Amino acid sequence: DASYRAVRLRAEALELLGRHDEALAATEVAVDRLLREKTESASELTDGVRTLMIRARLAGPERADGTDFQTLMALLTRAGGELDRLYWPAKLAEAELLYSKDERGRAAEAAQEAIALNPASAKAWAILGRLSVDAFEFDQAEDIAQRLDALAATDTAWWSGDGGPVPSVDLPSVLGTLVVARTRVRQDAPATGIERAESLLLAYPEQRAVLAALAALHAANYDEAELEATLAKLDELSPGTELGYLE
Numbered sequence: 573d574a575s576y577r578a579v580r581l582r583a584e585a586l587e588l589l590g591r592h593d594e595a596l597a598a599t600e601v602a603v604d605r606l607l608r609e610k611t612e613s614a615s616e617l618t619d620g621v622r623t624l625m626i627r628a629r630l631a632g633p634e635r636a637d638g639t640d641f642q643t644l645m646a647l648l649t650r651a652g653g654e655l656d657r658l659y660w661p662a663k664l665a666e667a668e669l670l671y672s673k674d675e676r677g678r679a680a681e682a683a684q685e686a687i688a689l690n691p692a693s694a695k696a697w698a699i700l701g702r703l704s705v706d707a708f709e710f711d712q713a714e715d716i717a718q719r720l721d722a723l724a725a726t727d728t729a730w731w732s733g734d735g736g737p738v739p740s741v742d743l744p745s746v747l748g749t750l751v752v753a754r755t756r757v758r759q760d761a762p763a764t765g766i767e768r769a770e771s772l773l774l775a776y777p778e779q780r781a782v783l784a785a786l787a788a789l790h791a792a793n794y795d796e797a798e799l800e801a802t803l804a805k806l807d808e809l810s811p812g813t814e815l816g817y818l819e
Contacts, residue, residue: 574601576611576619583626588780590810592630599627606647614656618665621647625669644669660689660696667699676703694723694747701751705758713755720748744772746779753785762792778809787816 579602586595602623611617621644633640648669652662667682680703686696697716704713724745744752749772756765769786773779783806790799806816 576616580623614651614659617651698747705754717748717751721745762789784815784819788819
Protein backbone atom coordinates (compact mmCIF):
# COMPACT_ATOMS: atom_id res chain seq x y z
CA ASP A 573 0.00 0.00 0.00
CA ALA A 574 1.62 3.25 -1.15
CA SER A 575 -0.98 5.63 0.30
CA TYR A 576 0.34 8.43 2.49
CA ARG A 577 -1.36 6.94 5.53
CA ALA A 578 0.14 3.48 4.96
CA VAL A 579 3.61 4.94 4.43
CA ARG A 580 3.32 6.92 7.68
CA LEU A 581 2.13 3.93 9.68
CA ARG A 582 4.91 1.76 8.24
CA ALA A 583 7.57 4.34 9.08
CA GLU A 584 6.19 4.83 12.60
CA ALA A 585 6.14 1.08 13.23
CA LEU A 586 9.69 0.60 11.99
CA GLU A 587 10.90 3.52 14.11
CA LEU A 588 9.23 2.06 17.22
CA LEU A 589 10.95 -1.26 16.52
CA GLY A 590 14.32 0.53 16.47
CA ARG A 591 14.78 -0.24 12.75
CA HIS A 592 15.72 3.33 11.92
CA ASP A 593 17.41 2.71 8.56
CA GLU A 594 14.34 0.86 7.28
CA ALA A 595 12.04 3.55 8.67
CA LEU A 596 14.04 6.24 6.88
CA ALA A 597 13.91 4.28 3.62
CA ALA A 598 10.14 3.88 4.01
CA THR A 599 9.66 7.65 4.13
CA GLU A 600 11.17 8.13 0.67
CA VAL A 601 7.91 7.12 -1.02
CA ALA A 602 6.14 10.08 0.59
CA VAL A 603 8.97 12.46 -0.30
CA ASP A 604 8.84 11.39 -3.95
CA ARG A 605 5.05 11.73 -4.11
CA LEU A 606 5.01 15.17 -2.46
CA LEU A 607 7.59 16.42 -4.94
CA ARG A 608 5.84 14.86 -7.94
CA GLU A 609 2.15 15.34 -7.14
CA LYS A 610 -0.02 18.13 -5.76
CA THR A 611 -2.64 16.43 -3.61
CA GLU A 612 -6.04 17.98 -3.08
CA SER A 613 -6.80 15.86 -0.02
CA ALA A 614 -6.28 17.37 3.44
CA SER A 615 -5.89 13.93 5.02
CA GLU A 616 -3.32 12.74 2.48
CA LEU A 617 -1.32 15.95 2.75
CA THR A 618 -1.35 15.78 6.56
CA ASP A 619 -0.16 12.16 6.55
CA GLY A 620 2.55 13.14 4.07
CA VAL A 621 3.75 15.90 6.40
CA ARG A 622 3.68 13.53 9.37
CA THR A 623 5.93 11.19 7.41
CA LEU A 624 8.34 14.05 6.70
CA MET A 625 8.36 14.82 10.44
CA ILE A 626 9.45 11.23 11.09
CA ARG A 627 12.13 11.60 8.43
CA ALA A 628 13.42 14.80 10.02
CA ARG A 629 13.53 13.13 13.43
CA LEU A 630 15.56 10.22 12.04
CA ALA A 631 17.90 12.00 9.64
CA GLY A 632 17.89 15.65 10.64
CA PRO A 633 16.98 18.57 8.37
CA GLU A 634 17.37 18.24 4.61
CA ARG A 635 18.46 21.89 4.34
CA ALA A 636 20.78 23.78 6.66
CA ASP A 637 18.95 27.12 6.41
CA GLY A 638 15.96 26.02 8.52
CA THR A 639 13.46 26.19 5.68
CA ASP A 640 12.37 22.57 6.22
CA PHE A 641 10.23 23.67 9.15
CA GLN A 642 8.71 26.52 7.15
CA THR A 643 7.88 24.14 4.30
CA LEU A 644 6.13 21.68 6.63
CA MET A 645 4.15 24.50 8.25
CA ALA A 646 3.11 25.81 4.83
CA LEU A 647 1.87 22.35 3.81
CA LEU A 648 -0.15 21.99 7.02
CA THR A 649 -1.59 25.48 6.54
CA ARG A 650 -2.74 24.42 3.08
CA ALA A 651 -4.23 21.17 4.46
CA GLY A 652 -6.15 22.76 7.33
CA GLY A 653 -6.63 26.27 6.00
CA GLU A 654 -7.40 25.75 2.33
CA LEU A 655 -8.31 22.15 1.53
CA ASP A 656 -10.52 21.43 4.56
CA ARG A 657 -10.90 23.89 7.42
CA LEU A 658 -12.73 21.31 9.53
CA TYR A 659 -9.95 18.71 9.25
CA TRP A 660 -8.72 18.78 12.85
CA PRO A 661 -5.78 16.31 12.39
CA ALA A 662 -3.99 19.03 10.39
CA LYS A 663 -4.16 21.31 13.43
CA LEU A 664 -2.98 18.46 15.65
CA ALA A 665 0.01 17.81 13.38
CA GLU A 666 0.75 21.54 13.44
CA ALA A 667 0.70 21.52 17.26
CA GLU A 668 3.07 18.53 17.38
CA LEU A 669 5.45 20.13 14.88
CA LEU A 670 5.48 23.44 16.77
CA TYR A 671 6.04 21.68 20.10
CA SER A 672 8.99 19.77 18.63
CA LYS A 673 10.53 23.14 17.72
CA ASP A 674 9.89 24.65 21.19
CA GLU A 675 7.31 27.05 19.75
CA ARG A 676 5.19 26.49 22.83
CA GLY A 677 2.79 29.42 22.60
CA ARG A 678 1.91 28.62 19.00
CA ALA A 679 1.74 24.89 19.82
CA ALA A 680 -0.87 25.62 22.49
CA GLU A 681 -2.91 27.69 20.05
CA ALA A 682 -2.84 24.94 17.43
CA ALA A 683 -3.80 22.26 19.99
CA GLN A 684 -6.71 24.40 21.19
CA GLU A 685 -7.85 24.84 17.58
CA ALA A 686 -7.78 21.05 17.14
CA ILE A 687 -9.84 20.64 20.34
CA ALA A 688 -12.33 23.27 19.17
CA LEU A 689 -12.93 21.11 16.08
CA ASN A 690 -12.81 17.80 17.98
CA PRO A 691 -13.15 17.99 21.78
CA ALA A 692 -12.31 14.26 22.03
CA SER A 693 -8.85 14.60 20.44
CA ALA A 694 -6.80 12.93 23.18
CA LYS A 695 -3.49 13.72 21.49
CA ALA A 696 -4.33 17.42 21.40
CA TRP A 697 -5.20 17.34 25.12
CA ALA A 698 -1.93 15.50 25.75
CA ILE A 699 0.05 18.31 24.12
CA LEU A 700 -1.70 20.81 26.41
CA GLY A 701 -0.80 18.51 29.30
CA ARG A 702 2.87 18.54 28.36
CA LEU A 703 2.78 22.30 27.96
CA SER A 704 1.22 22.59 31.43
CA VAL A 705 4.05 20.53 32.94
CA ASP A 706 6.63 22.65 31.10
CA ALA A 707 5.04 25.77 32.59
CA PHE A 708 4.86 24.24 36.13
CA GLU A 709 1.04 24.41 35.95
CA PHE A 710 0.72 21.12 37.80
CA ASP A 711 -2.96 21.38 38.82
CA GLN A 712 -3.87 21.97 35.20
CA ALA A 713 -1.72 19.03 34.11
CA GLU A 714 -3.47 16.77 36.63
CA ASP A 715 -6.87 17.91 35.36
CA ILE A 716 -5.88 17.14 31.78
CA ALA A 717 -4.58 13.70 32.81
CA GLN A 718 -7.99 12.97 34.39
CA ARG A 719 -9.73 14.01 31.20
CA LEU A 720 -7.42 11.79 29.15
CA ASP A 721 -8.24 8.84 31.41
CA ALA A 722 -11.95 9.48 30.96
CA LEU A 723 -11.66 9.82 27.19
CA ALA A 724 -9.80 6.51 26.97
CA ALA A 725 -12.49 4.77 29.03
CA THR A 726 -15.48 5.86 26.94
CA ASP A 727 -16.63 5.23 23.39
CA THR A 728 -18.23 8.65 23.05
CA ALA A 729 -16.92 12.18 23.43
CA TRP A 730 -18.18 12.96 26.94
CA TRP A 731 -16.02 16.07 27.25
CA SER A 732 -17.56 19.09 25.54
CA GLY A 733 -16.12 21.92 27.60
CA ASP A 734 -19.08 22.29 29.96
CA GLY A 735 -17.03 21.60 33.08
CA GLY A 736 -19.11 18.56 34.04
CA PRO A 737 -17.93 15.79 36.37
CA VAL A 738 -15.09 13.55 35.22
CA PRO A 739 -16.16 9.90 34.93
CA SER A 740 -14.29 7.46 37.17
CA VAL A 741 -12.03 4.93 35.44
CA ASP A 742 -10.51 1.59 36.41
CA LEU A 743 -7.40 1.72 34.22
CA PRO A 744 -5.36 4.88 33.60
CA SER A 745 -4.80 5.97 30.01
CA VAL A 746 -1.46 5.89 28.26
CA LEU A 747 -1.47 9.61 27.44
CA GLY A 748 -2.71 10.57 30.90
CA THR A 749 0.01 8.44 32.47
CA LEU A 750 2.66 10.21 30.41
CA VAL A 751 1.40 13.61 31.60
CA VAL A 752 1.38 12.44 35.23
CA ALA A 753 4.84 10.88 34.91
CA ARG A 754 6.36 14.11 33.62
CA THR A 755 4.56 16.01 36.38
CA ARG A 756 6.00 13.72 39.08
CA VAL A 757 9.52 13.95 37.65
CA ARG A 758 9.26 17.75 37.58
CA GLN A 759 7.92 17.76 41.16
CA ASP A 760 10.68 15.37 42.31
CA ALA A 761 7.94 13.08 43.67
CA PRO A 762 8.23 9.93 41.54
CA ALA A 763 6.61 7.31 43.81
CA THR A 764 2.97 7.77 42.75
CA GLY A 765 4.04 8.13 39.12
CA ILE A 766 5.85 4.79 39.33
CA GLU A 767 2.78 3.15 40.83
CA ARG A 768 0.53 4.48 38.07
CA ALA A 769 2.91 3.52 35.26
CA GLU A 770 3.42 0.01 36.62
CA SER A 771 -0.34 -0.55 36.95
CA LEU A 772 -0.81 0.40 33.30
CA LEU A 773 2.08 -1.81 32.18
CA LEU A 774 0.33 -4.82 33.74
CA ALA A 775 -2.30 -4.38 31.03
CA TYR A 776 0.06 -3.16 28.27
CA PRO A 777 3.52 -4.60 29.07
CA GLU A 778 5.01 -3.54 25.74
CA GLN A 779 3.84 0.09 25.77
CA ARG A 780 7.11 1.76 24.86
CA ALA A 781 6.24 5.35 25.77
CA VAL A 782 5.11 4.30 29.25
CA LEU A 783 8.27 2.22 29.74
CA ALA A 784 10.33 5.27 28.78
CA ALA A 785 8.39 7.38 31.28
CA LEU A 786 8.93 4.71 33.93
CA ALA A 787 12.67 4.85 33.27
CA ALA A 788 12.59 8.59 33.93
CA LEU A 789 10.64 8.05 37.15
CA HIS A 790 13.13 5.44 38.37
CA ALA A 791 15.96 7.86 37.55
CA ALA A 792 14.22 10.59 39.57
CA ASN A 793 13.90 8.03 42.39
CA TYR A 794 17.65 7.24 42.17
CA ASP A 795 16.83 3.54 41.71
CA GLU A 796 19.65 2.43 39.44
CA ALA A 797 18.65 -1.23 39.39
CA GLU A 798 15.06 -0.56 38.28
CA LEU A 799 16.27 2.06 35.83
CA GLU A 800 18.65 -0.38 34.14
CA ALA A 801 15.99 -3.11 34.07
CA THR A 802 13.48 -0.77 32.43
CA LEU A 803 15.99 0.43 29.84
CA ALA A 804 16.90 -3.22 29.13
CA LYS A 805 13.21 -4.06 28.57
CA LEU A 806 12.92 -1.14 26.13
CA ASP A 807 16.06 -2.25 24.31
CA GLU A 808 14.63 -5.77 24.04
CA LEU A 809 11.46 -4.41 22.42
CA SER A 810 13.19 -1.79 20.24
CA PRO A 811 16.91 -2.51 19.92
CA GLY A 812 18.95 0.68 20.07
CA THR A 813 15.97 2.90 20.88
CA GLU A 814 16.66 6.30 22.38
CA LEU A 815 13.22 6.71 24.00
CA GLY A 816 14.14 5.82 27.56
CA TYR A 817 17.33 7.86 27.56
CA LEU A 818 15.61 10.95 26.19
CA GLU A 819 12.89 10.80 28.83
